[in-house]
Amino acid sequence: MGNQPMIVLSEESQRTSGKDAQTMNITAGKAVAESVRTTLGPKGMDKMLVDSTGSVVVTNDGVTILKEMDIDHPAANMIVEVAETQEDEVGDGTTSAVVVAGELLDQAEELLDQDIHATTLAQGYRQAAEKAKELLEEQAIDVSEDDREVLVQLAATAMTGKGAESARDQLAELVVDAVSAVADEDDVDIDNVSVEKVVGGSIDNSELVEGVIVDKERVDENMPYAVEDANVALFDGAIEVKETEIDAEVNVTDPDQLQEFLDQEEEQLREYVDKLVDVGTDVVFVGDGIDDMAQHYLAQEGILAVRRVKSDDFRRLARATGGQVVSNLDDLAEDDLGFAGSVAQKDIGGDERIFVEDVEEARSVTLILRGGTEHVVDEVERAVIDSLGVVRTTLEDGQVLPGGGAPETGLALDLRDFADSVGGREQLAVEAFADALEVIPRTLAENAGLDPIDSLVDLRSRHDAGERAAGLDAYTGGVIDMQEEGVVEPLRVKTQAIESATEAAVMILRIDDVIAAGDLRASGDDGGDDDMPAGGAGGMGGMGGMGGMGGAM
The missing domain is CATH 3.50.7.10 (GroEL)
Incomplete structure (x- = not known):
């Protein structure tokens, strides 16, 4: 063969490998996380999504946004799967899971630039995730089905910051009544709670029909x-x-x-x-x-x-x-x-x-949700379905955690201590994992118009002093005891988010070669350079593909 290169791929195939492939995939994953980051928390903003037929969805529900965005990039789709898994398993925490996954990739990018190998990063991330789940389980608060007040608080927390917030307390009562009615001894199937939407009247007019x-x-x-x-x-x-x-x-x-x-x-x-x-x-x-x-x-x-x-x-x-x-x-x-x-x-x-x-x-019940417009009713339905999932998960597991960024702040401190016991370069990955978790309280502060650095410093000092329920009050900007305030979330929302985000980030980091049987340009792109774009994610392109890798994949 002499010095002639051997061509084993078809002429139409595109390939990128090594650092370029990692950079492209990381950029795509971060772009997805960034697209939903501003929706996190009680002061999160909404997104308006318009499809090719002109139909409009207005929401701040993470999984709905990502599904409606019609993302094409294969690495970006791995992050979308994080949200879908979170939705299927627990019904809430989709945005948190995606934001954490994006931050894990961001932290990993800095370490890759320092010549830390992706396999080392993956090992460190997995160790940190396992330790994080152990720590969360130790801190969990036990709840029984008789703790109605806590269940109502859970339901209300899941609706905070969404379209249903104006009638949050009333809807939370209805949700708990509905789930309690259909709960069997060892099983809670919320498919037995039917949701009917009615355009007209106000959200306050929503009711539960026991039948x-x-x-x-x-x-x-x-x-x-x-x-x-x-x-x-x-x-x-x-x-x-x-x-x-x-x-x-x-x-x-x-x-x-x-x-x-x-x-x-x-x-x-x-x-x-x-x-x-x-x-x-x-x-x-x-x-x-x-x-x-x-x-x-x-x-x-x-x-x-x-x-x-x-x-x-x-x-x-x-x-x-x-x-x-x-x-x-x-x-x-x-x-x-x-x-x-x-x-x-x-x-x-x-x-x-x-x-x-x-x-x-009444082992099968119906929730009638009302609202002034169709968009309002649709968003109320999404909030109520999240809330139903949260109450179901709590009844099944019987364990909750304080909200408001409290678990993530505490975990970050504990994981930095844990990193000292981890040998080798994996220690750097564990520390990066701890830093990544703090994206949740930081984003809560940013979305509330607060100074994220000041808020994070206050949270860290309170957790250092042993106040593990201290979280950020997005309304006042103060750091308060979230358990006393009644802001709680199911344990499984946090453990599932960490597990899914870690697995997605590790999978993306371990990819060092991308081979596509066809054109790698964004779908709908009629011309331009045939080479693989180094940056990958490009723009969101309205409702279209993510750019970088489209059509053929």
Whole structure:
């Protein structure tokens, strides 16, 4: 081969390696973190996101922002996954997790410039993360399901700084009531809390319905609007004439024969209705269609019927009423019926819906959220869903921590002490990890218009004196005892954020070669230099890609 280089990649492939690859990926990750950093805390700002069709989302919810931004850069997407994991696991703390991940990358960049190897950094970061989780677990405060006041404080803290803050205390009470109602002994499934949005009225008018709201109407005007003390049948099928499973042709030679066919169909429908009447049905929810003639018979019997009910609604109705969902009417027995003190069709926000209320044990409930505009209601919903996740997590784990940057400030001090016991260059990585955690109190101060240096100095001195619940009051600028103030968060919000942020940062740092089978320019870029951009992240490009690496990846 002589001195000829061997080409193993196709001509269309792009490659960058070594320091350039690390710089590009770190820059992309930091750009994502920076995009949500200003939304952190009770004084965080909102983002307006406009997509290509012109629809607008106004929010300061970290995971919503990152999903709506339509990020293309593969390294940046690893940071987005941090937010999504945080959302799935605990429902809150998405912005904190992303900001910490970005700061870990920023600290790592300085150490890489000092010729600290990425593998050494990764090892040190992992050691620091493990130690941080241990320290947090030692400091956690135990909470039981009977500590209603603490649960309400948790719910309120999760809504602070979001669109629901004007009615935070009232909504926090509703959230705790909702989660407590659906909690089983060893499981809290917040899918059993349905959230209905209504545009109109104020947030203060939001309410909790201990039962189920089905977004349907009764099928016939002659049916009753409301039924008291109702026996409820849940039939996941159709009340229609059964069709033959094979194609058949019937020749009718006499009008009497046609009438006989029609009579048989009517008789079949009548039998279905009689079956419901025989077992004592007052209300029937049907998964499929209801024949017009069957609707007539049901109305004659005074039975309120609802058709095309979704499977999720069936599950909630079964939990709320205690009924059994049956797929064959012949199998329906009196024991399968559920009970509700009231089933009624009511107007809500201009739409007619079926309310199933006054159930014996409300194991499925509905939150009705109101607001002046659609954007307001959407943001209230996001805040309430975060709050539901926080209360669920606390009931499952039973441990909380003070908020306001208190855990991060304490961890930073403890990890600096821990770094002295770590040998080798990993010690520098542990110290960098400690510095990175302080981005949370620093950002809280910045977003509140305070001096971040003064705030951080005050926090450190209070923690040095042993006040481990001391956090930053974003409203007054003072350092106060967050536990006494009722600003608390679930332990898992912090441990999951540290775990996810560390794993994402380590994965990005360990990449020293990026090979793409195609053009590495930003999607939508029609020309320009074909070489890999050294800086990588470029601009946000409106709602488009992150630049640096687009389309092909």
